[in-house]
Amino acid sequence: MSEMCNDLLNTVDRICDEHCSKPVRESAEAGAWPAALWQALEEVGLTRAALPEAAGGSGLAFEDAMLALRRSAYHAAPVPLAETMLAGRLLAAAGMSVPQGALTVAPVRRGDVLRFVQGASGTTLSGSAHRVPWGNLCAHAVVAGELEGKGVLGLVSTARAVRGVEKNLAGEPRALLEFDAAPLLASAALHDAPARLEAEGALYRSEQMAGALERTLEYSLQYANERVQFGRPIAKFQAVQHMLALLAGQVAAASAAADAAAEASGLAPDAFAVAVAKSRAGEAAGKGAEIAHQVHGAMGYTREHNLHYNTRRLWSWRDEFGNETYWQSRLGRIVAAQGADALWPTLSRL
C-alpha cells in the first residue's frame, strides 16, 4: 500500500466519522440523498480515484482506489461511490469524458437489454433496466449495449426515465429506468461493453464485501470481549473463539481474492480473477455474516446495534452483478474447457 493510499484511507475514515453517522444512514434508507457525505468524498477526489490520470483521475494506482472503495464499505457509506467509479472507468476506457456528479450504470439485471439505435439526429436508447443502483439519485447513467454487433457505451440522462424505486436489503435504492428513444448525450465504441460492465461491477462488489466483512469481524471481536456471561467475557469460551477464527478466515479470504482481482484488472477487468473474487467474497459474505450474528446474540438482531448496516449490505451485494453460482459456473466452464492440465498454469499466472 502506497503512502498516498494510506493518507486516502485515513481521509475516508475522517469523512465517514463526520458524515456517515447513524442518522445519516437512516435518512439515506428513507430515501434522502446524503449530500454532505457525497460532497466531502467528491472534494477529496475519491469519486474519481479509479480514473486514469489522463481522464481526470488523481494518479492513484487502481488497486489503491479499490482499497478506498473497500474502506467506504467498511463504513457502510450510503452513496453510489462504486457505481460512480465504475461508470467513470467505463467512460474513460471508451475515450469519453466523465461528467461531474454521481453516476450509475445500466443494465445490471441479467436479461435486461438496452437497444441502441443510430438515427439521423444521433443515437437513441430504448428499453427497460431493472434495479439500477441509485438510478433515481444519479443524474446520468452510463449504458452498455451493442450497435451493429459491436460493443457500445452511451451516456444518458436519467431525468425522465425513472419509473419506480425499489430497495435492496440494505435499503439502497434500486431503480427501474425506462427509455423510449431517449437521446444519448454521448456514445462511443467499447469492446464487449456489457460484459465489461458486468465484470467491473462484480469486482467492485467484491471489494465492498471485503470492506463490510472487515467491519463485521471488528464488531464481533469487540462484542465478544465486552459481553459477559457465566461470569466472563464470551470471548473466553472456546466455541466462540473458534467461530471468530472461522470468521477471520472468511474475511482474509475475501480480501485476498479481491486484492488479486484488483491487481489483475488495472487496465480492464480480468474475467478469471474477477470470477474468483466474486465467488469467494460472495461465499465469505454469507458465512461471515452468519457467524457475526451468532456471536452478537439478540443485540446484533436489533436496529440499534450497527452490525446490520454491514450484514444487510453483504446479503445484498453477494447477489448483485452475478451471485456465486453464476461466477463459479463461468469459472468451472472455463477450466473444464481448457482441460485439467491447463489449470495449474492458469492459476500460477495470477
Added chain:
Amino acid sequence: MHAFRFDPVRMPASAQALRSEVRAFIAAEVANGAFTPSCNSWSSFDADFSRKCGARGYIGMRWPKQYGGHERSALERHVVTEEMLAGGAPVGAHWIADRQSGQQILRYGSERAKHTILPKIASGECYFSIGMSEPDSGSDLAAVRTRANKTEGGWNISGTKVWTSAAHRTNYLIALVRTAPKEDDRHAGMTQFIVDLSHSGVSVRPIYNLYGGHDFNEVVFDGFFAADDMVMGDVGTGWKLVTSELAFERSGPDRFLSTYQLLVESIRAIGADPDARSANEIGRFVAHLATLRRMSTSVAGMLERGAQPMVEAALVKDMGTAFEREIPETFRHLIATEPALGDGASYAELLGMTMLRAPGFTLRGGTREILRGVIARGLGLR
C-alpha cells in the same frame, strides 16, 4: 484488533524462469517413468528423486552456500515447493529436512551439526523425522515426558515418541525432550536434540495406519547418548524452538495441495462440457484454490521479510486442510465411480487413496482445533 493482512507480494524476476525450469524437470521425470504424479506426494519416500532434486539445487535453497545451500529467497523456494506439489512429485524423503529440520539446525544447531548435516540434506541424501508427539502428549505438546539426563560430554535420553512419520527410513529426528523437572512454568525445562537414528539406544517400531500402510512409528529411547553438540540452542529453550519449528511446519503450500492431483483428475473425469452442477463445483474449488495460493504466497513474502507469520500460517493451514478434505467429499457426488484401492493415477484410485488419508490432514502438524486456538490468540481473544 483488526483483520489479518495478507499483503500482496512482488515475485522476484527470477521466479518465472525457475518455475518453468522446475515444471520442465517434473515433466521430463514423468515422461521417463521416474514417477507417476500422486496425491499427498510430500508423504512419499523416493531417495532417488530427492538426490535429483538436491543435484538441481532444489533443497536447502535459502541456506548459506557454506552449508551446501543456494542463498535463494523464500519466494523462490515457495515457487519450487508449489510446483513440486502441483506436479505430484515424490518429494517426501527430503520434505521434512528441507521444510523444518534444516532451518532449525541452521538457526540453532552447533557448528559441527551445521557442517556435517546441512550439506547432506541439501544434496538430497539425508532425511529427517519429527520427534514431538508422545503417548501422553499430542495437542498438549508441553506434556512430553521423554527425559534427558546430563552425563559426561552429553545427555542420556529415555522415553517414547509416537506417530513419528518415516522414522524407519530417515537418518535423524529432532526430539523435544524434558531436561529439567516440570515446574510452575510448564513451558520451561525442555530442550531439542538432534538424534542420529543409526546409533544404538534408539529403536523404531512400526505403527500400521488404518489402511495397513507403514508410515509412522513408535520410537523408543533407552539411554540413548546425545553428544553436547547435538543440543539445539540453549538447554531449556526447547519450547521457543519447537514453536519456531511449527511455524515452518505449518506455513507452506503442502497444507492445501495434498489432494491437488485428485482435483485435476476429477476435472478430467467430468470432461470439457460439464453440467450445471459440476461447473459450479469446479468453479468453487478453483476460486478457493486461487485464494489459498494468494494467501500462501503472501505468507512466503512475510518469511522473506524475516517475520514469523505464526497466526497467518495457522489460518492458511486450517482453511487449506479443510479444502483438501472437501475435494473427495464433493467430487464423489459428481462422478459415479466407487473409490478404489491402489496407488495408481486413475481417478478412482486417487479418490480411494485420498479418502483413506484425509483424516490425517486435519490432525498432522497441529489439529484444526489447536489451529483455531492459535488464530483466536492472534485475534486477542486468549
